[in-house]
Amino acid sequence: MGVITKTVRAGLLATVCGVSLLAVSAPGAYATGMPQLDFANPLVTGQVMWGAIIFFIFYLVLSKAMLPGVARVLHDRSQRITGDLEVARSAKQDADKAVAELQQARKDAMAEAQAHLQKVLDEEHRAAEQQMQEINARLASEIADAEKNVAAEKARALSALKEIAADTTQALVQRLTGVAPDAQLVAQSVESASAHRSII
Numbered sequence: 001m002g003v004i005t006k007t008v009r010a011g012l013l014a015t016v017c018g019v020s021l022l023a024v025s026a027p028g029a030y031a032t033g034m035p036q037l038d039f040a041n042p043l044v045t046g047q048v049m050w051g052a053i054i055f056f057i058f059y060l061v062l063s064k065a066m067l068p069g070v071a072r073v074l075h076d077r078s079q080r081i082t083g084d085l086e087v088a089r090s091a092k093q094d095a096d097k098a099v100a101e102l103q104q105a106r107k108d109a110m111a112e113a114q115a116h117l118q119k120v121l122d123e124e125h126r127a128a129e130q131q132m133q134e135i136n137a138r139l140a141s142e143i144a145d146a147e148k149n150v151a152a153e154k155a156r157a158l159s160a161l162k163e164i165a166a167d168t169t170q171a172l173v174q175r176l177t178g179v180a181p182d183a184q185l186v187a188q189s190v191e192s193a194s195a196h197r198s199i200i
Contacts, residue, residue: 166187173181 169181169189173179
């Protein structure tokens with residue numbers, strides 16, 4: 001509003017100065033053939049005065065009625081622009097904050113996923129070790145059972161072999177000598193030979 005008012009005032013001052021200059025230079029102007037600048041003529045003086053009065057009234061109307069409205073519109077526009085800028089700055093700050101929170105949440109999620117993955121791997125490792133221990137224990141038990149079965153089968157085979165050896169020895173002695181040997185003596189001999197071979 002101040003700039004517009006100053007502009008109007010400057011225009012009014014220029015008009016008054018122009019009228020004064022015309023009044024001063026009227027005789028020369030009239031002499032050169034410009035009767036409209038002959039201020040000695042009462043009509044010209046009246047026109048100039050009425051022009052100044054009308055311009056002053058126009059200035060008052062503008063300064064009191066029109067210019068405040070224009071100034072108000074400019075002020076409202078400036079306020080609106082300032083408000084929009086503030087809203088834009090606030091929105092940018094909120095967006096930056098949201099981006100920072102999103103990045104932090106992403107980092108936290110990655111760290112949590114890494115920790116969870118490590119935990120799962122550790123649990124799987126422990127489960128594999130436990131399963132391996134159980135398999136080893138079961139294999140050791142099965143091997144011990146198999147060794148017992150082999151030992152029992154070996155003992156049974158040796159026992160049957162002793163009987164076969166005793167019968168074979170008794171049959172060979174009887175065929176060679178023609179005399180049936182003492183079965184108890186043959187059994188003791190086979191047992192002694194078997195014990196001696198086991199020691200060797």
